[in-house]
Amino acid sequence: xxxxxxxxxxxSFRGVRALDGYTLQLSPLSIHGVIGPNGAGKTTLxxxxxxxxxxxxxxxxxxxxxxxxxxxxxxxxxxxxxxxQNIRLFGNxxxxxxxxxxLQSQFANSLWATLISSRAFQQNExxxxxxxxxxxxxxxxxxxxxxxAHNLPYGEQRKLEIARAVALNPKILLLDEPTAxxxxxxxxxxxxxxxxxxxxxxITIMLVAHDIPLIMNLCTHIQVLNYGRLIAEGAPQTVRxxxxxxxxxxxxxxxx
Amino acid sequence: xxxxxxxxxxxxxxEVRPNKRGGVAALIQSPVAIRLGALLxxxxxxxLLHLSGRVFWQGLVINLGIxxxxxxxxxxxxxxxxxxxxxxxxxxxxxxxxxxILTLPLAKKADYLPNLPAWLASxxxxxxxxxxxxxxxxxxxxxxxxxAGVALLVGLVLMRLSGHFVAVATLGFLVIVRVILFNADNxxxxxxxxxxxxxxxxxxxxxxxxxxxxxxxxxxxxxxxxRAMLAQREDALAAQAVGLAIMPPRLLAFVVSAFFxxxxxxxxxxxxxxxxxxxxxxxxxxxxxxxxxxxxxxSVSGSVLGTVVxxxxxxxxxxxxxxxxxxxxxxxxxxxxxxxxxLFRPNGLLGRRxxxxxxxxxxxxxxxx
Numbered sequence: 001x002x003x004x005x006x007x008x009x010x011x012s013f014r015g016v017r018a019l020d021g022y023t024l025q026l027s028p029l030s031i032h033g034v035i036g037p038n039g040a041g042k043t044t045l046x047x048x049x050x051x052x053x054x055x056x057x058x059x060x061x062x063x064x065x066x067x068x069x070x071x072x073x074x075x076x077x078x079x080x081x082x083x084x085q086n087i088r089l090f091g092n093x094x095x096x097x098x099x100x101x102x103l104q105s106q107f108a109n110s111l112w113a114t115l116i117s118s119r120a121f122q123q124n125e126x127x128x129x130x131x132x133x134x135x136x137x138x139x140x141x142x143x144x145x146x147x148x149a150h151n152l153p154y155g156e157q158r159k160l161e162i163a164r165a166v167a168l169n170p171k172i173l174l175l176d177e178p179t180a181x182x183x184x185x186x187x188x189x190x191x192x193x194x195x196x197x198x199x200x201x202x203i204t205i206m207l208v209a210h211d212i213p214l215i216m217n218l219c220t221h222i223q224v225l226n227y228g229r230l231i232a233e234g235a236p237q238t239v240r241x242x243x244x245x246x247x248x249x250x251x252x253x254x255x256x
Numbered sequence: 257x258x259x260x261x262x263x264x265x266x267x268x269x270x271e272v273r274p275n276k277r278g279g280v281a282a283l284i285q286s287p288v289a290i291r292l293g294a295l296l297x298x299x300x301x302x303x304l305l306h307l308s309g310r311v312f313w314q315g316l317v318i319n320l321g322i323x324x325x326x327x328x329x330x331x332x333x334x335x336x337x338x339x340x341x342x343x344x345x346x347x348x349x350x351x352x353x354x355x356x357i358l359t360l361p362l363a364k365k366a367d368y369l370p371n372l373p374a375w376l377a378s379x380x381x382x383x384x385x386x387x388x389x390x391x392x393x394x395x396x397x398x399x400x401x402x403x404a405g406v407a408l409l410v411g412l413v414l415m416r417l418s419g420h421f422v423a424v425a426t427l428g429f430l431v432i433v434r435v436i437l438f439n440a441d442n443x444x445x446x447x448x449x450x451x452x453x454x455x456x457x458x459x460x461x462x463x464x465x466x467x468x469x470x471x472x473x474x475x476x477x478x479x480x481x482x483r484a485m486l487a488q489r490e491d492a493l494a495a496q497a498v499g500l501a502i503m504p505p506r507l508l509a510f511v512v513s514a515f516f517x518x519x520x521x522x523x524x525x526x527x528x529x530x531x532x533x534x535x536x537x538x539x540x541x542x543x544x545x546x547x548x549x550x551x552x553x554x555s556v557s558g559s560v561l562g563t564v565v566x567x568x569x570x571x572x573x574x575x576x577x578x579x580x581x582x583x584x585x586x587x588x589x590x591x592x593x594x595x596x597x598x599l600f601r602p603n604g605l606l607g608r609r610x611x612x613x614x615x616x617x618x619x620x621x622x623x624x625x
Binding site for chain 1: 484486498
């Protein structure tokens, strides 16, 4: 049974079809890549899957549950975490607090317990802190825990965003251009991190990237979007040699 | 500056914990002991002031406490969530009128507000528990509870807005409250002064509520509720992406804040004992916002500091005014100070940082290594 099942997903912005009849069967523990030229609808797709946009038509099921019209925060709670193309951290909060925010729904306290600072509340907060530190350790940000997030260098901000998403304990993690603007060294680190998330934490990964070698290297399955439509799908090797894909990337003339 | 907690944690300093020292020293330096100590000092100060019989200074310290409640509440609603409310003084007005109607002696009520509905005209919260005016406490709680209910309704509509829109909309709320107070003659005497309120409010009452407000706001800030407020202020989209709905933290902040603002209104009403709707308007709104901004939006200790600084400055300037006969100078000076702070320290004196009592003490008592 697919973890995530999407059927006929479409989104129009004032008549412009940003995504048209998209279909997906995401199997557990895959690393699924979505590629395509600029404006192909990749980010729109992520926004639809995470509830930040409402589809014009189509359905999205997480396991058996219909989440097509669920609000974004609910989808996050149900197990689809994401990062953003242009990093979105809680900039003025310390690094550790960024992670705690994502963890706290798993360590809920009543308002009353909070106000009287009950034993259960203190215990919960300690566990929350410990879990948050584990998440930072995973991405190697332990030493930065008390820095304000906006003070981190770019590459570490990306890692923190991933740590925050992982803190949700998600079934699926959607990464929107996780290596954009990174040097080869940092790209390599992210690549290893993504594999670890899949292998050690059993998180199914779906990612959008422009970095074709990265995608070919990392993904078990690839989909190619162009002008909002799926033009190819399959294992990296088959997609690489698909003439329509080559045409979309290199232009019609070469194909013809 | 050495006691602010925003510096990157220095493990070398963090390790030097008092637990290596004798038991008594460790006990004295524990956070609980320091907080109790601070409370004790405050209690002694208030007792001395109470016994001294100096009415003027007592009044000033009562005012300080009332403003502290107002500023802390506004910080909770606006500083933590980033949803700036210009309408809070409306909640204060409702709290003041609501509680005053409840505690007004029956004879006065008949004489004064002859058109009150019968059930309200026959209510008089004057019961005592020994020397303790339980009626005043209940009237305050009841009025503040009702105001919190109003805030919930208002918030359900207005907390959907952000930025400038919410500021303008809450300002609209302030105007609406004022118009209602002016026109609900049967309850408020309209534009005429509402007086003869029993002067229940004293030093102890005000500072009990001020400390309670401080405690609640502090606890909320360092909890999941506060983190949710701060997170959606920082980035609403990212907050949703980590499973937080936007409305609940905003509503919680708004409603709790309105509750304590209404409490401040009740305390104020039973302190000055006569007032009219004109009191609860732009002037007071501006004053509270000044204290909040000067202290630092989002900083709890900043709110306390901002209130003390502005009250002290206002008082000093007023005295100077009496000497120099330059009347109006104090208000102009305060406004100029406000502008200067906005220009040079736009985040206020403390910004988002906090003064931590425990660290103040530890620093002082620590022998250099």
